[in-house]
Amino acid sequence: MPTGKVAVFTTSGVPFDIVELPTPEVEPGGLLVKNTHAVICGSDLHGWRGDGDEPIPPIRKLTGHEFTGVVHSLGNGVETDSLRRPLQEGDRIAFPFFNPCNRCYWCIRGEHHACPHRGRWRTLEQHPYCDAGNADYYYLPQGHYVFKVPEELPTDAVPPVNCALSQVLFGLERAKMDFGDTVVIQGAGGLGVFATAIASEKGASKIIVIDGQQPRLDLAVECGATDTISMVEYPTPQSRVERVKELTHGVGADVVVEVVGVAAATLEGLDMVRVNGKFIDIGNIGGGSIEFPAVKVISNQTQWFGTVHYNPWIIEAALQFLVRTMDRMPVTNVVSHKFPLEKINEAFEFAEWHGREGGTTANRVALTM
Numbered sequence: 001m002p003t004g005k006v007a008v009f010t011t012s013g014v015p016f017d018i019v020e021l022p023t024p025e026v027e028p029g030g031l032l033v034k035n036t037h038a039v040i041c042g043s044d045l046h047g048w049r050g051d052g053d054e055p056i057p058p059i060r061k062l063t064g065h066e067f068t069g070v071v072h073s074l075g076n077g078v079e080t081d082s083l084r085r086p087l088q089e090g091d092r093i094a095f096p097f098f099n100p101c102n103r104c105y106w107c108i109r110g111e112h113h114a115c116p117h118r119g120r121w122r123t124l125e126q127h128p129y130c131d132a133g134n135a136d137y138y139y140l141p142q143g144h145y146v147f148k149v150p151e152e153l154p155t156d157a158v159p160p161v162n163c164a165l166s167q168v169l170f171g172l173e174r175a176k177m178d179f180g181d182t183v184v185i186q187g188a189g190g191l192g193v194f195a196t197a198i199a200s201e202k203g204a205s206k207i208i209v210i211d212g213q214q215p216r217l218d219l220a221v222e223c224g225a226t227d228t229i230s231m232v233e234y235p236t237p238q239s240r241v242e243r244v245k246e247l248t249h250g251v252g253a254d255v256v257v258e259v260v261g262v263a264a265a266t267l268e269g270l271d272m273v274r275v276n277g278k279f280i281d282i283g284n285i286g287g288g289s290i291e292f293p294a295v296k297v298i299s300n301q302t303q304w305f306g307t308v309h310y311n312p313w314i315i316e317a318a319l320q321f322l323v324r325t326m327d328r329m330p331v332t333n334v335v336s337h338k339f340p341l342e343k344i345n346e347a348f349e350f351a352e353w354h355g356r357e358g359g360t361t362a363n364r365v366a367l368t369m
């Protein structure tokens with residue numbers, strides 16, 4: 001088997017290390033991916049910065065989860081993708097970056113997103129190492145899910161499919177957003193803009209997008225936002241909540257999607273949900289805390305959907321969504337800057353600076369392998 005370069009992450013503030021490691025033997029039912037593109041996701045930056053309340057324990061591991069590649073080698077018995085379409089070496093593929101076990105309490109109920117054994121986050125002491133995107137290779141073990149990328153899609157469009165796009169699509173599906181719903185999207189980064197486009201495709205009557213950066217709000221409008229709330233114009237949580245109430249005739253939103261990644265956004269978003277409405281909480285995985293009287297969600301009868309990961313069918317639905325909407329919305333031109341894997345430290349610095357300067361989902365930073 002080939003060896004490949006991997007970028008090793010230790011903890012925030014410590015530069016990535018590039019090392020060469022062996023790839024695993026491809027077992028029957030397995031698939032070795034030659035990674036081609038990995039996009040730097042907001043959640044990668046949270047870890048790199050060290051945004052959580054607790055310091056990250058210094059364990060050497062691989063990172064990168066928003067990525068794509070081509071088939072390098074197929075294990076015995078693997079001849080098709082998960083929809084039984086023939087698969088060959090060199091085919092472009094999309095796949096979840098976690099592996100549901102298919103034999104547990106959650107998996108047998110079809111709740112792959114909640115499988116407690118789905119993680120692939122090992123340390124460098126545990127073989128096989130090919131378990132992340134910021135590396136030359138990725139290993140899909142037996143029982144994996146994999147989908148051929150439609151020919152129409154540019155490869156640059158594919159990395160966000162297994163993270164940002166599938167995540168918000170699953171969130172909205174899981175909460176059963178209805179045709180005609182009023183939807184608030186908190187945050188117009190990668191996830192927020194995709195959530196806007198999906199809510200629009202699903203027939204939302206109003207899509208109110210909140211962000212502090214005008215270029216992001218402009219992009220959200222191109223993806224179907226009917227109203228925007230600039231955090232410059234509405235600088236306090238209370239003013240934004242009031243604006244949402246105004247725009248929804250005093251009712252509040254049917255669905256609020258939190259994709260900010262700051263704990264305070266959850267507190268604010270909960271106040272925007274109408275009585276008996278839905279709150280889809282996705283962004284706050286950084287570990288920040290909030291405190292509020294429990295009665296806030298009880299008397300409001302809020303349906304609160306904490307959401308991490310998705311079920312495998314979402315990947316195919318996301319790919320088809322891109323094919324269907326790419327001519328109408330800027331959903332596929334998502335990468336503006338590319339760095340080779342060896343320059344990962346520069347790439348993270350650049351992504352950080354770029355984000356602060358008003359970077360949008362249309363000009364994200366990708367690593368190429």
Ligand SMILES: [Zn+2]
Pocket residue numbers: 041042043044065066163164
């Ligand atoms: Zn991500």
Ligand SMILES: [Zn+2]
Pocket residue numbers: 100101102103104105106107115116117118
């Ligand atoms: Zn399972």
